[in-house]
Amino acid sequence: MKLAIDETRCKGCNLCIKVCPYKIFKEGKRPNRRGIVVPELDRPERCANCRLQHLYGRRLCGVCELTCPDQAIHWIEEQPYEPMKVAIEY
Amino acid sequence: MTFEDWFRTDRLPHIYCAGCGNGTIINCTLSAVDQMGWKKDDTVFVSGIGCSSRAPGYIVTDSLHTTHGRALAFATGVKLANPVLNVVVFTGDGDLAAIGGNHFIHACRRNIDLTVVCMNNQIYGMTGGQGSPTTPWGCLSTTTPYGCAEPAFDLCELAIAAGANYVARWTSYHVKELEKAVKAGLETPGFSFIEAMTQCPTNFGRRNKFKQVADQVEYIKTHALLRAKRDRMIEQGEKVPDDFFVIGELMRRKRPAMGVKV
Numbered sequence: 387m388k389l390a391i392d393e394t395r396c397k398g399c400n401l402c403i404k405v406c407p408y409k410i411f412k413e414g415k416r417p418n419r420r421g422i423v424v425p426e427l428d429r430p431e432r433c434a435n436c437r438l439q440h441l442y443g444r445r446l447c448g449v450c451e452l453t454c455p456d457q458a459i460h461w462i463e464e465q466p467y468e469p470m471k472v473a474i475e476y
Numbered sequence: 477m478t479f480e481d482w483f484r485t486d487r488l489p490h491i492y493c494a495g496c497g498n499g500t501i502i503n504c505t506l507s508a509v510d511q512m513g514w515k516k517d518d519t520v521f522v523s524g525i526g527c528s529s530r531a532p533g534y535i536v537t538d539s540l541h542t543t544h545g546r547a548l549a550f551a552t553g554v555k556l557a558n559p560v561l562n563v564v565v566f567t568g569d570g571d572l573a574a575i576g577g578n579h580f581i582h583a584c585r586r587n588i589d590l591t592v593v594c595m596n597n598q599i600y601g602m603t604g605g606q607g608s609p610t611t612p613w614g615c616l617s618t619t620t621p622y623g624c625a626e627p628a629f630d631l632c633e634l635a636i637a638a639g640a641n642y643v644a645r646w647t648s649y650h651v652k653e654l655e656k657a658v659k660a661g662l663e664t665p666g667f668s669f670i671e672a673m674t675q676c677p678t679n680f681g682r683r684n685k686f687k688q689v690a691d692q693v694e695y696i697k698t699h700a701l702l703r704a705k706r707d708r709m710i711e712q713g714e715k716v717p718d719d720f721f722v723i724g725e726l727m728r729r730k731r732p733a734m735g736v737k738v
């Protein structure tokens with residue numbers, strides 16, 4: 387699973403930055419085509435849901451998804467054989 | 477299934493301002509509804525007028541977007557005419573407690589089998605930021621330019637006193653708890669009232685020194701007092717600060733209810 391922000395919905399409120407326990411979202415730098423500064427993802431492979439959703443068979447954490455007032459945060463399936471980073475938490 | 481399936485995605489993005497907490501409350505409510513395993517054809521969303529009350533317009537099920545303050549009157553009609561339907565009401569503090577105040581207490585008294593989610597942003601958001609019955613003491617709005625000089629309504633206490641079977645209060649920060657509370661409300665026969673304290677950055681935050689959306693959410697988070705902690709403070713004779721509000725499940729009981737599916 388891969389974390390993604392839907393740029394057509396995000397309004398740049400930065401609430402996802404506030405709520406993620408892993409601090410995966412960080413403030414964006416440049417406005418997009420709609421004039422909205424969409425947050426950037428910092429090593430999203432650390433997200434609990436990205437790593438463990440398939441193992442547990444249910445949504446884990448998901449606080450950013452529930453909090454996002456604009457329904458802009460989703461998880462998408464990786465393509466077959468898509469190169470993946472492996473996050474190791476110490 | 478996820479709560480995303482309940483949205484009319486062709487209508488998104490919605491009209492709410494950036495950072496408006498209403499979107500969060502809708503997510504939590506739909507997530508709870510989704511977990512109930514209800515059919516979309518058997519579920520009805522009802523609302524009055526206000527930013528909060530626009531919520532049903534973004535949901536795929538049948539819905540009623542009624543007149544200001546009358547959501548509960550319409551919902552009562554729907555539920556009593558056809559108790560098989562699952563009826564969920566979205567409302568705002570102005571809609572529920574100001575113009576709709578009488579419908580609120582009588583729906584609680586009759587204990588009609590509805591689940592009411594009130595998005596309390598402590599302001600009339602849609603009409604440009606007039607003070608509402610829940611605007612806290614000292615807060616600025618267009619109708620209280622020197623600070624609100626009236627005590628605010630405690631909607632949960634009101635619902636408890638009037639007879640609701642389930643009453644809880646959470647905030648737009650406590651998303652998981654809010655989701656669970658709405659689910660508990662949906663499961664409870666009789667009137668369930670869930671108050672969700674939320675931010676209105678445009679009309680409340682802007683006038684009350686919250687420069688960023690996150691600042692107001694932080695304020696809400698730090699001024700929410702868990703019920704158990706409040707009880708402990710009272711037990712130990714400590715004073716609960718005036719600007720704090722209680723969160724948690726505040727009532728669960730089994731008074732006789734109307735409109736319950738048999």
Ligand SMILES: Cc1ncc(C[n+]2csc(CCOP(=O)(O)OP(=O)(O)O)c2C)c(N)n1
Pocket residue numbers: 525526527528529544567568569570571572595597599600601602603608
């Ligand atoms: C009978 C009637 N009176 C007044 C209005 C104007 N009006 C529209 S929305 C609103 C207040 C809504 O406040 P609230 O329920 O708190 O919703 P919010 O926008 O804050 O979510 C008012 C007074 C109206 N539409 N109809």
Ligand code: SF4
Pocket residue numbers: 391395396397398399400401402403424425453454455456457458459
């Ligand atoms: S919470 Fe949603 S709308 Fe707000 S910045 Fe994050 S992705 Fe965008």
Ligand code: SF4
Pocket residue numbers: 389405406407408409410432433434435436446447448449450451
């Ligand atoms: S699901 Fe949780 S850990 Fe993953 S990005 Fe969202 S808030 Fe962060």
Ligand code: SF4
Pocket residue numbers: 491492493495496497498527528597601602675676677678679680
């Ligand atoms: S005016 Fe306030 S309540 Fe209405 S959409 Fe904007 S932020 Fe939300």
Ligand SMILES: [Mg+2]
Pocket residue numbers: 526568569570595596597598599600601608
């Ligand atoms: Mg309001």
